[in-house]
Amino acid sequence: MIELCNVSKTFQTDHAEVEAVRNVSLNIEKGDIFGIIGLSGAGKSTLVRCINFLEVPTSGEVKFKGTSLASLSKKELLETRRKISMIFQSFNLLSQRTALKNVCYPLEIAGVPKKEAEKKARELLSVVGLEDRVNSYPAQLSGGQKQRVAIARALATDPEVLLCDEATSALDPNTTRSILDLLKNINETMGVTIIVITHEMKVVEQICTKVAVLDRGTVAETGPVREIFLAPQSQIARELILPKSAAVAEVRGGPVIRLVFDGQSSFEPVISNLSLECHAAVNILGADTKNIGGKAYGQILLQLPADEGSCVRIRNYLTGRNIKFEEAEA
Amino acid sequence: MEVLNNLFGDGMLAMYGEAILVTVKITLLSTLLSYILGIPLGVLLYGTSKDGIFPSAPVNGIVGTVVNIIRSIPFIILLVMTQPVAKLITGSKIGDDAFIVYLVIAAAPFVARMIESSFREVDRGVIEAAQSMGSNNFQIITKVLLPEAKPSLIVGSAIAITTILGYTPMTYLIAGGGLGQMAIQYGLYRFESDIMYISSILLIILVQIMQETLNYIAKKSDKRIRGK
Numbered sequence: 001m002i003e004l005c006n007v008s009k010t011f012q013t014d015h016a017e018v019e020a021v022r023n024v025s026l027n028i029e030k031g032d033i034f035g036i037i038g039l040s041g042a043g044k045s046t047l048v049r050c051i052n053f054l055e056v057p058t059s060g061e062v063k064f065k066g067t068s069l070a071s072l073s074k075k076e077l078l079e080t081r082r083k084i085s086m087i088f089q090s091f092n093l094l095s096q097r098t099a100l101k102n103v104c105y106p107l108e109i110a111g112v113p114k115k116e117a118e119k120k121a122r123e124l125l126s127v128v129g130l131e132d133r134v135n136s137y138p139a140q141l142s143g144g145q146k147q148r149v150a151i152a153r154a155l156a157t158d159p160e161v162l163l164c165d166e167a168t169s170a171l172d173p174n175t176t177r178s179i180l181d182l183l184k185n186i187n188e189t190m191g192v193t194i195i196v197i198t199h200e201m202k203v204v205e206q207i208c209t210k211v212a213v214l215d216r217g218t219v220a221e222t223g224p225v226r227e228i229f230l231a232p233q234s235q236i237a238r239e240l241i242l243p244k245s246a247a248v249a250e251v252r253g254g255p256v257i258r259l260v261f262d263g264q265s266s267f268e269p270v271i272s273n274l275s276l277e278c279h280a281a282v283n284i285l286g287a288d289t290k291n292i293g294g295k296a297y298g299q300i301l302l303q304l305p306a307d308e309g310s311c312v313r314i315r316n317y318l319t320g321r322n323i324k325f326e327e328a329e330a
Numbered sequence: 331m332e333v334l335n336n337l338f339g340d341g342m343l344a345m346y347g348e349a350i351l352v353t354v355k356i357t358l359l360s361t362l363l364s365y366i367l368g369i370p371l372g373v374l375l376y377g378t379s380k381d382g383i384f385p386s387a388p389v390n391g392i393v394g395t396v397v398n399i400i401r402s403i404p405f406i407i408l409l410v411m412t413q414p415v416a417k418l419i420t421g422s423k424i425g426d427d428a429f430i431v432y433l434v435i436a437a438a439p440f441v442a443r444m445i446e447s448s449f450r451e452v453d454r455g456v457i458e459a460a461q462s463m464g465s466n467n468f469q470i471i472t473k474v475l476l477p478e479a480k481p482s483l484i485v486g487s488a489i490a491i492t493t494i495l496g497y498t499p500m501t502y503l504i505a506g507g508g509l510g511q512m513a514i515q516y517g518l519y520r521f522e523s524d525i526m527y528i529s530s531i532l533l534i535i536l537v538q539i540m541q542e543t544l545n546y547i548a549k550k551s552d553k554r555i556r557g558k
Binding site for chain 1: 453455456458459460461462463464465466469473474477478480481551552553554555
């Protein structure tokens with residue numbers, strides 16, 4: 001659906017050149033919910049704007065359904081943008097228009113007759129659950145409601161791709177969840193490919209099928225969410241995913257390992273059994289459960305005793321029980 | 331009685347009435363024409379700026395400089411300098427119509443800057459959203475910038491109209507009419523200061539009416555306020 005080949009974007013400031021995106025290559029397939037995660041300043045927002053050419057890449061190629069966006073005429077580009085919709089962190093609704101008229105806007109500029117546009121806008125507003133707020137102005141809506149209007153507006157032109165630029169970052173956790181559910185629903189029922197830009201691992205866990213981890217403008221790691229979650233390779237992915245123990249700096253003594261549970265093994269009282277069988281006390285530094293694709297995944301950061309013998313016993317015990325673990329830095 | 335008769339009798343009322351009409355005509359017509367020239371100039375200033383929708387440093391530099399130069403010339407000097415323009419357009423260097431030409435030349439750049447700053451108040455994100463939906467520049471100007479900036483533009487027009495009204499008494503220099511001219515005529519040259527006061531009060535009332543009406547419309551039209 002969307003292919004990025006060696007995309008780079010450099011900004012010229014008064015003092016220096018800033019390379020916001022460097023040699024990014026990604027392939028986003030139809031029906032994916034693709035997450036792009038990174039810390040602030042990692043180049044996520046710039047990258048997502050390269051996908052609809054709001055930012056023209058300095059080098060590299062962006063292809064939408066096999067056609068390079070750079071090869072399009074200005075008019076063709078504007079028409080292509082109707083197929084690649086976008087929603088934003090700050091909603092960006094027209095403040096002087098009602099919810100209904102906001103949703104009508106993209107249809108208006110596409111030359112759809114007014115009556116038809118309003119009919120479609122009403123339908124979309126009921127899809128997002130706002131059929132009773134059609135005549136409200138953005139100032140009269142809550143953050144979650146505004147984002148719903150923005151989603152309805154983004155869907156008005158029957159897009160094939162929906163870009164979400166930190167779409168839930170300004171919302172509280174409950175509202176975030178309901179907006180993410182709505183997006184997932186849109187993906188499933190309308191077949192819209194969704195690209196989610198975020199700095200929150202939670203968002204990726206909840207809806208994404210694939211993820212790319214962005215670090216200082218480059219892709220550090222990419223793949224199915226489950227794989228990256230279970231075994232993050234890059235430094236930045238580990239920082240974003242692994243649980244952190246508050247006392248990490250204080251840790252002294254034995255080595256630290258990270259246990260990963262998939263849905264099945266979490267029913268067993270692993271740690272208690274481990275202590276009893278190996279006659280060794282372990283220290284839990286951190287623990288976390290995540291829901292990935294509807295399955296529960298847990299991980300525990302465990303500090304082993306300092307003596308070599310216990311460590312060997314514990315490792316053997318875990319291997320024998322088929323519990324995934326890896327050495328972790330304290 | 332004598333005094334009242336002096337002030338309001340003997341065709342004086344008709345004279346005030348006519349003066350009001352002339353002042354209103356000059357003000358409204360000048361404002362309207364200033365906006366007809368100022369809106370495209372304002373759009374150009376905003377659009378060609380560094381983070382505008384069609385950035386162009388050279389165009390922005392040239393238009394900006396011309397606007398700044400005209401704005402820095404004192405009105406009375408600009409009036410003298412642009413006499414040929416008034417002659418060309420109205421056929422005369424003096425009178426009310428010529429005065430409208432001078433006012434428009436002086437006010438249009440001022441209006442352009444105000445429109446530019448109103449546009450700047452429009453959230454950049456909203457413009458970006460419109461671009462992401464495939465809007466062309468014309469659609470962004472007519473369907474996003476102008477409607478979104480509407481309350482601010484109306485407040486701006488209240489400022490413009492009162493400023494322009496404030497310049498109208500200068501018509502006395504070129505044999506025009508109106509309330510201001512009357513105030514100067516009677517107050518300065520005939521020492522009939524009471525007539526000067528009355529026409530000044532009328533001017534003040536005019537300013538208040540125009541300003542309050544426009545501010546009211548601006549407030550009424552703004553949908554960013556909760557609970558409306």
